[in-house]
Amino acid sequence: MHRNSNVQPRSNEDPYWKELEAAAIHSTAEVNLARLKRDMGDSDDLVIRPIRHPKSGNTAAAVVYIDGLSDSAAINLYIFDVLGTSLVSREDDPEWIGIQPNLEEAAKELLVGLGSIERVHQLGDLYRNLLSGEAVILIDGVSFAYRADIRKWKGREVTESTNQTSVRGPRESFTETLRVNTSLLRRKIKDPRLWLETIEIGRMTKTQVTIMYVNGLAKPAVITNVRTRLQAIDIDGVLDSGYLEELIEDAKYSLFPTVYNSELPDAVAAQLLEGKVAIVVDGTPNALVVPTELSVFFQSAEDYYQRAIYASLLRLLRFGTVFISLLFPSLYIAITTFHREMLPASLLFSLAAQREGVPFPAFVEALVMEVTFEILREAGLRMPRAIGQAVSVVGTLVIGQAAVEAGIVSAAMVIVVSITAISTFTLPSYSMSIPVRILRFAFMAAAATYGLFGIILGLFVLLLHLCSLRSFGEPFMAPLAPYNAAEMEDTIIRMPRWLSFKRPNTSLSGGSSRIRRRR
Structure with a gap:
C-alpha cells in the first residue's frame, strides 16, 4: 500500500505553475533573485539577505524567506552566520575569487543547527517551499538551492472547544495549524x-x-x-x-x-x-x-466518559428531542386542523378559546413563528458575542408576548415553537441540526395539506432516502439498515464498556475484539 509522510503535490493544470515546475534553478544567484523579485512583484514581505564576495562585490549566496512565516532568529543564528563565515574566512586568499566554498560542508554544519535541510532543483519546488514558510538558500555557481524548514508563524493556542462542549472529558480542541x-x-x-x-x-x-x-x-x-x-x-x-x-x-x-x-x-x-x-x-x-453513519451525529464524546446507563438515557433523550424538533409543529397543525377528535374535550375547548380572534390558520401561525425564530437565531449568531445571546433571548420573549397580545398567534403556538426550538439545541452536531430545521417546514406543509397521513407519508419518504444514502461505499443507516444486531451495542444506547467487544464493520477487522481480558 502506498504511503508517504511527505507532501505529494498533485498534478496541476495551471499554466503558470506548470512553467515553474518545468523551470530549473539557474546557476547564477543574481538571475534567480531577479526572477524571484519579478514573480512576486518585489513584495514587502519578501526578505532577501545577500552575502557578497569581499573582493568582487558580486552575490556569493543569499538567504530568502517570507517575513512572518519563517523564524528570523534561526536564520540569523545558523544560516546567515554559517554561510557568511564559510565565505568571508577566505577573504585574504588571493585565489579566492572564482572558487566556490565547500557547499557540502556548509550544508552539514547547517543540518546540525537546523535539523532539516534539503536540495531543491526546480523553481516550482523553490516557490512552494518559500511560500510555505521555509527559508531558501541560493549559492552562486550551482544549479540548485537549499531549503531549510524553519517555519514559524503566529497561531491560535490549543484552547477549549466553544461549539462542542462537554462536562467531563478533554477540553482541548483543534487549531488552524x-x-x-x-x-x-x-x-x-x-x-x-x-x-x-x-x-x-x-x-x-x-x-x-x-x-x-x-x-x-x-x-x-x-x-x-x-x-x-x-x-x-x-x-x-x-x-x-x-x-x-x-x-x-x-x-x-x-x-x-x-x-x-x-x-x-x-x-x-x-x-x-x-x-x-x-x-x-x-x-x-x-x-x-x-x-x-447517521447514529454518529447523535453521539457525544462525553457519552464515553461517564457510566453507560447515564450515557444511554441522554442518548435516548437526544433521539426523542430530534423527533420533537422535526414533528411537533406539524403534529399540532394536523391535530388542530384535521383530527380534533383526538384531543380531550377540555384541551380542545382551551385551544379553541385561545384561537378565537386569531385571523390565520394554524399552518400560517406556525410558519410565521418558525421563520421569526430562525431570524432571531441567525441574528444572535452574527451579532457581537457580548450582546448576541441577550438579543436573541429577549427578542424571542418580547416578540412572542407581543404577538399573543396582538391576537396574531395563539399562546399554544408560542409554546409549541419554543419547545421545538429548544429541542434543536440538544443535538451534539450542528451540521445535523440544519437538515432537521429545514425538514420541519416540509412536514408542516404536509400536515397542513393531508393531516397525519401527510406526516406518515413524509416519514416513509425520509426513511427511504436515508436508507439509500452511502458514505464512501458504506451504508449511512448502518447498523439499522442493513440491520446488524452485533453493532447495535453503541447505536441507540451505549452498552457498558465490558460488554462492547466488537469493532464495527466499517473497520477492516470488523468483528474482531477491541477488549482483551487478561487471564
Whole structure:
C-alpha cells in the first residue's frame, strides 16, 4: 500500500505553475533573485539577505524567506552566520575569487543547527517551499538551492472547544495549524500503525491536506477512495474543510451530511480506532471523518466518559428531542386542523378559546413563528458575542408576548415553537441540526395539506432516502439498515464498556475484539 509522510503535490493544470515546475534553478544567484523579485512583484514581505564576495562585490549566496512565516532568529543564528563565515574566512586568499566554498560542508554544519535541510532543483519546488514558510538558500555557481524548514508563524493556542462542549472529558480542541492538529491525534494514538499522507490541493492556496488512518483497521478500499477523490479536486483555493466536504461527499443533493466533522481530537481519535479515515486540513480547526453513519451525529464524546446507563438515557433523550424538533409543529397543525377528535374535550375547548380572534390558520401561525425564530437565531449568531445571546433571548420573549397580545398567534403556538426550538439545541452536531430545521417546514406543509397521513407519508419518504444514502461505499443507516444486531451495542444506547467487544464493520477487522481480558 502506498504511503508517504511527505507532501505529494498533485498534478496541476495551471499554466503558470506548470512553467515553474518545468523551470530549473539557474546557476547564477543574481538571475534567480531577479526572477524571484519579478514573480512576486518585489513584495514587502519578501526578505532577501545577500552575502557578497569581499573582493568582487558580486552575490556569493543569499538567504530568502517570507517575513512572518519563517523564524528570523534561526536564520540569523545558523544560516546567515554559517554561510557568511564559510565565505568571508577566505577573504585574504588571493585565489579566492572564482572558487566556490565547500557547499557540502556548509550544508552539514547547517543540518546540525537546523535539523532539516534539503536540495531543491526546480523553481516550482523553490516557490512552494518559500511560500510555505521555509527559508531558501541560493549559492552562486550551482544549479540548485537549499531549503531549510524553519517555519514559524503566529497561531491560535490549543484552547477549549466553544461549539462542542462537554462536562467531563478533554477540553482541548483543534487549531488552524496542521501539524498541531496531527500532533494532538498522535498524542491520543501512540501507535506506529497510525499513518499519514499529505497532499496539496488548490492551484493558488497550495493547502496541505493530511489523510490519517490506522493501518490494519481502515479498509484499503476506503483509503483509496478518499485519496482518489481528494486528488481529483481541481480548485483555485481551499480555505476550510467545508470546501473539501462539499466536493467529496457522496449525496451532493441530499440535505443530510455524509461526512462527519469535529473539532475535538478525542472524538476523531475514537473514530480512527473504529477504522475510519480522518482528513485534516491546514488552516481549519475541524477535521473530517469518513465513512460515517447517521447514529454518529447523535453521539457525544462525553457519552464515553461517564457510566453507560447515564450515557444511554441522554442518548435516548437526544433521539426523542430530534423527533420533537422535526414533528411537533406539524403534529399540532394536523391535530388542530384535521383530527380534533383526538384531543380531550377540555384541551380542545382551551385551544379553541385561545384561537378565537386569531385571523390565520394554524399552518400560517406556525410558519410565521418558525421563520421569526430562525431570524432571531441567525441574528444572535452574527451579532457581537457580548450582546448576541441577550438579543436573541429577549427578542424571542418580547416578540412572542407581543404577538399573543396582538391576537396574531395563539399562546399554544408560542409554546409549541419554543419547545421545538429548544429541542434543536440538544443535538451534539450542528451540521445535523440544519437538515432537521429545514425538514420541519416540509412536514408542516404536509400536515397542513393531508393531516397525519401527510406526516406518515413524509416519514416513509425520509426513511427511504436515508436508507439509500452511502458514505464512501458504506451504508449511512448502518447498523439499522442493513440491520446488524452485533453493532447495535453503541447505536441507540451505549452498552457498558465490558460488554462492547466488537469493532464495527466499517473497520477492516470488523468483528474482531477491541477488549482483551487478561487471564
